[in-house]
Amino acid sequence: MKGDIIMSKFELATTLHDSLCPMCNGRCFVGGFCSFTHNPSEKDWETNSANHYFLQLAEKANKIMEEVNISVDEFIAYAQSFPNNIPENVMKSMERNNFHP
Secondary structure, three states: OOOOOOOOHHHHHHHHHHHHOOOOOOOOOOOOOOOOOOOOOOOHHHHOHHHHHHHHHHHHHHHHHHHHOOOHHHHHHHHHHOOOOOOHHHHHHHHHOOOOO
């Protein structure tokens, strides 16, 4: 991917969480508690619903970044602005890969 050091899907899941979680980043005022574990055990990726959700997003994100040849930083910027200001090829790849943050 465009000059990036390849991230593991677990690192990417954490990066996506830290960038997109509405309860953690102040973009949403629904309140509540985010159960995402930043230092998860292997089991957390399957049993913790927040970790599992962001792991699934990371797997989709990796496919999208590979398809359209963009960096993690570019992808994060597009995901944060979703569904606005996204190039057509990136949006089509997001739709094909069922990526909805």
